[in-house]
Amino acid sequence: MLAKRIIPCLDIKNGRTVKGINFLDLRDAGDPVENAVRYCDEGADELVFLDITATIERREPIGELVKKIARNINIPFTVGGGIKSVDDVKNILLCGADKVSINSQAVRNSEIIKLSAQRFGSQCMVVAIDVRKNADMPSGYEVYIDGGRTATGLDALVHARCVESLGAGEILLTSMETDGTKGGFDIEITSLVSRSLSIPVIASGGAGKMEDFLTVFSPSCDAAAALAASVFHYHEIDIPDLKNYLQEHGIPVRV
Amino acid sequence: MTAVVDYNAGNVFSVLCALERLGEKAEVTSDRERILSADRVIFPGVGYAMSAMEELEKRGLADVLTSVKRPFLGICLGMQLMCSFSEEGNTGMLSIVDADVRRFDPSICPKIPHIGWNTAYDLKGPLFEGIKDGSYFFFDHSYYVPLLGSATSAVTSYYGFGYTSALERDNFFGVQFHPEKSGKAGSILLENFLNMEI
Numbered sequence: 001m002l003a004k005r006i007i008p009c010l011d012i013k014n015g016r017t018v019k020g021i022n023f024l025d026l027r028d029a030g031d032p033v034e035n036a037v038r039y040c041d042e043g044a045d046e047l048v049f050l051d052i053t054a055t056i057e058r059r060e061p062i063g064e065l066v067k068k069i070a071r072n073i074n075i076p077f078t079v080g081g082g083i084k085s086v087d088d089v090k091n092i093l094l095c096g097a098d099k100v101s102i103n104s105q106a107v108r109n110s111e112i113i114k115l116s117a118q119r120f121g122s123q124c125m126v127v128a129i130d131v132r133k134n135a136d137m138p139s140g141y142e143v144y145i146d147g148g149r150t151a152t153g154l155d156a157l158v159h160a161r162c163v164e165s166l167g168a169g170e171i172l173l174t175s176m177e178t179d180g181t182k183g184g185f186d187i188e189i190t191s192l193v194s195r196s197l198s199i200p201v202i203a204s205g206g207a208g209k210m211e212d213f214l215t216v217f218s219p220s221c222d223a224a225a226a227l228a229a230s231v232f233h234y235h236e237i238d239i240p241d242l243k244n245y246l247q248e249h250g251i252p253v254r255v
Numbered sequence: 256m257t258a259v260v261d262y263n264a265g266n267v268f269s270v271l272c273a274l275e276r277l278g279e280k281a282e283v284t285s286d287r288e289r290i291l292s293a294d295r296v297i298f299p300g301v302g303y304a305m306s307a308m309e310e311l312e313k314r315g316l317a318d319v320l321t322s323v324k325r326p327f328l329g330i331c332l333g334m335q336l337m338c339s340f341s342e343e344g345n346t347g348m349l350s351i352v353d354a355d356v357r358r359f360d361p362s363i364c365p366k367i368p369h370i371g372w373n374t375a376y377d378l379k380g381p382l383f384e385g386i387k388d389g390s391y392f393f394f395d396h397s398y399y400v401p402l403l404g405s406a407t408s409a410v411t412s413y414y415g416f417g418y419t420s421a422l423e424r425d426n427f428f429g430v431q432f433h434p435e436k437s438g439k440a441g442s443i444l445l446e447n448f449l450n451m452e453i
Binding site for chain 2: 001002003004005040045046067070071074075076093094095096098099118119120121122123124169170198199200224225254
């Protein structure tokens with residue numbers, strides 16, 4: 001049976017793991033390779049590395065770090081941040097990443113999804129979508145890009161369907177309102193997108209306690225994976241405990 | 256020497272890293288002689304079946320791969336390319352195993368691609384020595400190899416739909432999952448492959 005995935009996320013700035021609240025106020029959270037190995041040993045199912053400054057500073061994503069991570073862990077990982085072209089996608093995959101995550105470019109230049117999916121397969125194309133509530137949108141949520149700085153006027157569900165049809169293999173859906181608050185995942189938008197699309201949805205933003213993971217994996221919401229950062233970085237939730245808890249509550253997990 | 260087939264199919268680096276962690280130095284090559292003289296051959300692959308076949312033909316590798324006599328391991332798309340036909344671009348393939356690769360039927364498997372950790376069972380053969388039936392491996396694919404009878408050496412079920420997650424014919428082995436990304440179980444499998452005597 002397919003297991004629900006627990007994915008620690010490492011936001012990377014200048015080669016260090018950082019963590020902020022509502023996308024701002026960054027704090028240092030350690031060395032990314034050391035963090036990655038620790039998560040791998042603890043039983044994380046996958047890792048996501050987001051170079052959170054790359055888009056803003058228009059810098060190339062970090063190939064050397066990606067290689068170092070690939071040498072040191074034996075679980076899949078995704079790299080995102082500032083990916084602008086099919087060549088960027090190729091370079092990151094060649095450095096050993098299993099998937100790339102595209103966010104701003106999925107809005108600005110959605111062709112990159114189609115071209116990359118045709119060339120490398122949908123399985124390695126993750127489209128990250130950051131959303132914020134907006135009552136004027138049909139789904140009630142609007143898409144933001146540039147690390148949450150720019151409103152796009154796009155409806156979250158319309159955008160998600162669009163990237164799916166272009167060949168995205170997964171959606172990494174972050175609610176900007178719940179992100180960093182530890183008040184639980186945004187069940188409303190996660191379940192709407194998950195139920196409406198045929199590709200897996202990774203829920204992100206707001207994990208605070210083990211019950212939040214149970215809720216987001218329960219059949220009524222049915223996220224394929226849940227991503228969190230600070231609760232894992234600061235040992236507020238240990239992954240083995242979380243997996244035991246989920247298993248006891250009937251959620252299939254890899255233990 | 257372990258030859259890792261180079262045909263521009265991405266993600267070779269993570270296979271090399273996994274081998275390196277097991278103390279094996281591999282050579283990435285598309286050279287006919289190097290492949291045929293290697294102690295074993297790993298045929299990785301991430302991508303689109305039709306473009307991958309075009310690339311193999313362009314490099315003159317299709318015939319080389321089918322004539323390998325040493326242990327041969329196809330991974331993910333590599334395993335699919337060992338079959339005769341794929342719906343992914345409607346392409347003929349290497350025909351090492353007589354099977355058609357199909358896309359998951361969305362009416363049975365509503366979430367495609369099949370991404371994540373799933374179990375493999377009915378494990379058979381030397382690749383799976385020391386690996387518990389029902390172990391988790393990492394999968395990431397939209398197309399599958401149907402059940403093949405005796406050539407199927409592991410079965411995985413997705414939304415209750417069973418398909419071939421590992422296959423075996425003579426010296427040719429294939430796994431649909433990524434052993435290089437499958438934690439402990441994956442590294443045991445790779446070690447079994449490296450230790451294989453054929």
